[in-house]
Amino acid sequence: MKDEQHSESAQEHAYPETTAGKPTVEDNAKVSARGANVYYGEKQAIKNVSLDVGAHEVTAFIGPSGCGKSTFLRALNRMNDTIDICRVTGDFRLDGEDIYDRKVDVVQLRARVGMVFQKPNPFPKSIFENVAYGPRIHGLVAHKSELDEIVHTSLERAGLLGEVKDRLDTPGTGLSGGQQQRLCIARAIAVSPEVILMDEPCSALDPIATAKIEELIDELRENYTIVIVTHSMQQAARVSQRTAFFHLGNLVEMGDTETIFTNPEHKLTQGYITGRFG
Amino acid sequence: MTESTAPTDPRSPSGPSSGSTASAKEKMQASLARRYAAEKRFQAYGIGAIILALAMLVTLFVTIIGSGYTAFVQYTVRLDVTLYPQDIDPQGTRDPEVLARADYQGAINDAMYSLFPDASGRSARRDVRALVSPGANFVIRDMVLDDPTLVGQRISVYVPLATEFDQILKGNIDPAVTMRTIREASTGIPWSLPPGERLISENQGRYLQQLVRQGEVEGSFNRWFFTNGDSRQPELAGIWGAAVGSFFTLLVTLALSFPIGVAAAVYLEEFAPKNRWTDVIEVNINNLAAVPSIVFGLLGLAVFLQFFGMPRSAPVVGGLVLTLMTLPTIIIASRAALKSVPPSIREAALGVGASKLQTIFHHVLPLAMPGMLTGTIIGMAQALGETAPLLMIGMVAFVVDIPATPMDPSTVLPVQIFLWSDSPERGFTERTSAAIMCLLGFLILMNAAAVLLRKRFERKW
Numbered sequence: 001m002k003d004e005q006h007s008e009s010a011q012e013h014a015y016p017e018t019t020a021g022k023p024t025v026e027d028n029a030k031v032s033a034r035g036a037n038v039y040y041g042e043k044q045a046i047k048n049v050s051l052d053v054g055a056h057e058v059t060a061f062i063g064p065s066g067c068g069k070s071t072f073l074r075a076l077n078r079m080n081d082t083i084d085i086c087r088v089t090g091d092f093r094l095d096g097e098d099i100y101d102r103k104v105d106v107v108q109l110r111a112r113v114g115m116v117f118q119k120p121n122p123f124p125k126s127i128f129e130n131v132a133y134g135p136r137i138h139g140l141v142a143h144k145s146e147l148d149e150i151v152h153t154s155l156e157r158a159g160l161l162g163e164v165k166d167r168l169d170t171p172g173t174g175l176s177g178g179q180q181q182r183l184c185i186a187r188a189i190a191v192s193p194e195v196i197l198m199d200e201p202c203s204a205l206d207p208i209a210t211a212k213i214e215e216l217i218d219e220l221r222e223n224y225t226i227v228i229v230t231h232s233m234q235q236a237a238r239v240s241q242r243t244a245f246f247h248l249g250n251l252v253e254m255g256d257t258e259t260i261f262t263n264p265e266h267k268l269t270q271g272y273i274t275g276r277f278g
Numbered sequence: 279m280t281e282s283t284a285p286t287d288p289r290s291p292s293g294p295s296s297g298s299t300a301s302a303k304e305k306m307q308a309s310l311a312r313r314y315a316a317e318k319r320f321q322a323y324g325i326g327a328i329i330l331a332l333a334m335l336v337t338l339f340v341t342i343i344g345s346g347y348t349a350f351v352q353y354t355v356r357l358d359v360t361l362y363p364q365d366i367d368p369q370g371t372r373d374p375e376v377l378a379r380a381d382y383q384g385a386i387n388d389a390m391y392s393l394f395p396d397a398s399g400r401s402a403r404r405d406v407r408a409l410v411s412p413g414a415n416f417v418i419r420d421m422v423l424d425d426p427t428l429v430g431q432r433i434s435v436y437v438p439l440a441t442e443f444d445q446i447l448k449g450n451i452d453p454a455v456t457m458r459t460i461r462e463a464s465t466g467i468p469w470s471l472p473p474g475e476r477l478i479s480e481n482q483g484r485y486l487q488q489l490v491r492q493g494e495v496e497g498s499f500n501r502w503f504f505t506n507g508d509s510r511q512p513e514l515a516g517i518w519g520a521a522v523g524s525f526f527t528l529l530v531t532l533a534l535s536f537p538i539g540v541a542a543a544v545y546l547e548e549f550a551p552k553n554r555w556t557d558v559i560e561v562n563i564n565n566l567a568a569v570p571s572i573v574f575g576l577l578g579l580a581v582f583l584q585f586f587g588m589p590r591s592a593p594v595v596g597g598l599v600l601t602l603m604t605l606p607t608i609i610i611a612s613r614a615a616l617k618s619v620p621p622s623i624r625e626a627a628l629g630v631g632a633s634k635l636q637t638i639f640h641h642v643l644p645l646a647m648p649g650m651l652t653g654t655i656i657g658m659a660q661a662l663g664e665t666a667p668l669l670m671i672g673m674v675a676f677v678v679d680i681p682a683t684p685m686d687p688s689t690v691l692p693v694q695i696f697l698w699s700d701s702p703e704r705g706f707t708e709r710t711s712a713a714i715m716c717l718l719g720f721l722i723l724m725n726a727a728a729v730l731l732r733k734r735f736e737r738k739w
Contacts, residue, residue, distance in 0.1 A: 082628060084552060111631035121622035123641060133640070134630035184626070191630055 020265040021255030023051040023244070030055040030225040031076055031113075031195060036090035038071050038080065045071045049090075049251040051244055053195070058217060058226045060240035060257065062233060064272065067246040069229045070118075073197050076227065077113035078106050094195070111138055114188035118200040120180035122172035122187070127164050130172040130183055131155060134191035150190055157223075158186035159216050178209025185216065189224070196220065198228040202235065214239050233273055237261050245269045342718075346711025352500035352513060353444045354436035355410060355489055357389040359418060363430045372426040382418040386410060386437065393494065394485060405481045409489070411438040413502075413514035436496060441512040441705035442478050443486050447497065450704050503712065507678045508694065512705025515698070517713050519680045523593050523673070523688030524662060524720075530597020530684055531604060531661050536654050538601070539608030543650070546609070547616040548638055567606035574603045575667030583671060590672035591687035599667045604657035611653020615646035648732040655728035659721055665692040691717045 024032070029052040038046035045068045053059045061069035071080065078099065080086040092099045099109055111134070122130050131151040134140075141147040151168070155161040160182045164175070172183050181201055188196055198217070202210040217226060217239045230236050236243050237257060244254040245268070253260065253269040264270045359382075363370060366380040390406050391397065397406045414437035421435065422428050438444070445451045478486075489495045507519030550556045578599035582588045588595050619642045627637040668674070673689050674697065681688035689697070691713060698710040 077629075079625065079628060082624070107631050107633050109631075110629060115625075115629035117622060117625055117629065119622055121620075121626040123623065123626060124645065133627075133632075137630075137632055137636055137640075187626075187630060 019050070019251045020253040020269070021260065023251060023254040025052045025054045025242075028055045028057075029053065030095065031227070032091075032093045033072075033075075034091040034093075036072070036075065036092060037088070038068070038075055039087040039089075040071075040083070041085040045249055046075070047249040049246075049249075051251055051254055053225060053227055054242060055225050056221055056223075057242060058221050058228060058240040060236035060243045061227065061229045061246060062231075062236050062243060062272070063246035063252075065231075066248075068249040069244075069246045070199050072246070073199055073227060073229050076195070076197055077110050077115055079110075079115065081106060111191045112193055113195045113197060114191065114193035116181070116184050116188055116196060116198040116201050119204050120177055120184055122175070122180050122183050124171060124173050126169045127155075127172045127175070127183060128168040131186050131190045134187060138191055140191065154186040154190040155183075157189055157220070158182045159212065159219075160186055176209070178205050178212060181205060181209070181213060182216065185213075185220075189220070193224065195225045195227065198226065200229050200231060203231060210235070233261070245272060247272070342711045342714050346708055346713075346715055348448045348450060349503060349708040349712035350500050351448070351497045352502065353439045353447045353495055353497045355439055356434060356436050356494045356496065357386065357410075357414075358392070358432060358434050359385045359389045360432045361385055361418075361422065361429050366422070366429050372429070374423060374426075377422050377426060377429075378419065380419070380422075382415050382422070386414050386418065393489070397481075397485070402481060405479050406485060408440055409443060409482065409485055411440045411511055411513045413438060413509065413511050416514070436498065438502065438513045439495065441703060443482070444513055445704045446478070446486065447490070447495065448708075450708065503709065507680050508676060508689070508697070509678060512701075512703050512709060515706070515709055517691065517694060517709075517716055519677055520689050520691045520694035520713070521716070521720075522681050523596075523677075524690040526593035526681060526684040526688065527596040527600060527668075527690055528658060528662060530594055531600040532654070532658060534597065534601040535604045535608055535657065539605050539654070539657075540612050540650055542605075543609045543612030543616060544638060544643070547613045548634070548642070563606050563609055567610060570666075571603050571664055572666040572670065574599050575670030577602065578667060579670045589685055589687070591675045591677065591689070592685050593673075593681065593688050593690075594684040595671050596668050596673050596690065597684065599671060600661040600664060603664065603667060604661050607657040607660065608650070608653050611656065612646070612650040615649025615653065616642060618649065619645045644735075648735045651728060651731055651735070655724060659724055662690075662721065662724070663692055663717070665690075665696055668693055669696075691720070 031053040032051070034050045036046055036049045037044060049072060061073060063069045074080045075088050075092065076094075076099075078088075080088055088100065094109070094113065098104070099113075123133065125133075128151055131154050132147050135147060135150050141150060152161060152165075155164065160179060163179060164170075164183075172180065175183060181204075185196075185201075202213050205213065214235065217228065220226060228236075228239065240257045242255065243257045243260040245252045245260065245264075245266075247268050253264060253266045255265075260269065261273055264273060361382075362385070365384055366382070367373075367376055369376070387407055390410060391403065394402075394406050397403060417437050418435060421433070439447070442451070486495075502514055503516045505518050506514055506516030509515040546556065546560065550559075578595060582595050582598055583590060588598075623641050623645065624637055627641045628634075632640065668690060672687075674693050675687060675689065676697070677687050677689050679686070695710055695713045695717065698706045698713065701707075
């Protein structure tokens with residue numbers, strides 16, 4: 001830490017050898033990454049990142065566009081596998097289990113680590129089918145009544161049941177943007193994941209819908225571990241317990257949200273949260 | 279563009295001087311006028327092009343319908359035919375085989391002679407006989423086969439007139455015109471009949487007038503055109519044989535090219551690694567789409583007929599050849615349809631833990647299906663209208679029988695049109711146009727079905 005301070009005074013925008021703040025947690029790490037690198041072809045999108053995501057916490061990833069926060073998020077449930085030129089190295093663990101191990105089934109992993117995307121992307125099917133799809137393909141239900149129950153509880157947890165319970169057979173794409181995003185959350189929690197990754201879930205929504213989602217995230221924390229990528233620092237401050245600041249593929253600083261926003265260690269973090277760049 | 283935009287920007291006093299701003303405004307206005315003029319011109323070109331295209335379409339339809347609508351009517355003459363059992367079924371077994379092989383011409387001739395009692399002598403009688411189509415025989419045979427109790431009865435039946443008289447009554451040819459003029463006009467080759475020999479004799483002209491006066495001749499809907507196969511006699515030639523051949527050919531084409539095309543597209547688009555081999559395959563598929571269709575015919579001749587020894591003129595071979603021709607179209611259209619499925623849908627499916635195969639079959643493929651169907655219909659429409667490759671595999675043969683299976687010799691609609699357009703008789707000319715109308719009708723039907731199907735899919739998804 002001392003060395004870092006020195007080098008920083010010598011050159012203001014130099015990157016830390018290690019991340020400032022407190023990127024790891026002591027005992028309740030749900031997801032942990034050590035020395036993670038992600039490459040798109042020749043380009044390195046994530047550079048030697050190590051961090052922990054605490055269980056039943058909301059962890060926010062912030063940073064300017066192109067800093068690699070979404071890339072890192074997608075590495076946590078191996079969504080990057082679908083991109084041919086993408087290569088991931090380093091150690092990623094979910095409950096201490098290597099998720100890039102050959103023995104790990106990616107389908108099962110994604111059932112444990114659900115995902116909500118930037119743009120609401122319900123399937124062009126009915127609301128019911130949207131939520132029922134996950135449990136059905138994973139064989140979680142034996143008969144219709146169980147499926148009904150899962151769909152209803154999932155929609156309820158996503159705070160959507162009241163609005164849609166009379167029209168479960170209408171297309172999910174006919175809902176408003178905020179409702180669609182909550183439907184996507186309901187779809188994600190229907191397979192009972194342990195971790196939910198959210199990639200800028202509110203960027204396409206208006207403030208009222210955003211407030212609803214944020215409220216929902218706070219409620220979901222009880223049962224799930226949540227990682228959220230966001231462009232809005234206010235959002236990160238509102239919903240998260242811990243915040244990680246990425247810049248150009250580096251994890252610059254990570255720590256308790258309060259500390260990050262009130263007393264950041266690193267100059268870059270300070271600059272970003274006060275709006276001097278980004 | 280009013281004054282409000284024109285004043286100099288107060289925030290940049292060091293920017294362009296106010297004098298140059300004024301001229302910038304003028305320049306902008308001048309360029310604006312040019313832009314609007316260009317827009318107007320472009321619109322005019324567009325409207326002109328559409329009008330031209332419509333005019334051509336109208337011309338096409340007017341020509342085809344104008345020369346073809348008469349083929350849907352056939353002039354017939356009412357005959358009272360007595361079916362003597364001793365002529366038709368001497369043993370009285372009423373065996374369909376015997377009835378089918380029996381000679382009904384005698385009964386028809388007798389009926390004709392009775393209409394013209396004053397026609398005596400060999401040449402007069404020949405003229406009388408020639409009024410009725412040689413196919414009248416088959417018309418009565420089919421009636422008897424349907425209802426064997428007719429044997430021994432006197433039945434009143436409308437039989438087709440021979441084509442010359444049919445055409446004269448339709449006003450398509452002038453009775454005074456000679457055979458020679460018709461042949462020469464349609465083929466351009468001097469015809470070696472003695473000059474002055476008429477298409478119909480004077481006697482026949484008189485007989486025809488007499489029949490019309492007596493009200494024995496009636497123009498009615500030409501059902502033979504829709505139920506018969508090809509024939510040497512225009513009045514008996516129909517499109518049913520060709521239509522069934524086309525149906526079998528398309529059935530084989532569809533059954534092969536749709537699954538193969540979709541499977542190839544899904545593999546290439548979703549599973550195949552992006553490397554040099556897949557690039558080569560892609561380039562080849564795109565090139566195949568541009569290969570002249572007759573080349574596929576040659577391939578079919580060499581491979582399916584020569585090497586595999588498949589039957590000549592059979593719709594199954596036609597279907598195989600057309601499959602080769604349609605596959606590139608379907609593959610290209612299907613790949614485009616797969617590409618157009620938004621990646622967010624794939625991510626959504628993968629995100630809830632669907633496997634790659636589940637993602638494709640549950641989400642991507644259903645969304646791409648309308649596009650794939652469009653491609654398939656376009657390919658099928660191409661195949662329905664294709665002639666050249668089928669000529670190479672012998673589907674150009676003169677086939678009278680209606681094919682019962684895809685293995686039977688047959689022709690297809692466009693080849694039938696090609697065959698008839700080669701015949702000089704006026705009866706075939708009108709049938710050519712009528713067959714074109716039917717082919718166009720089928721194409722419109724197919725497209726309508728495709729649109730309906732797509733609408734259905736789109737509503738569901």
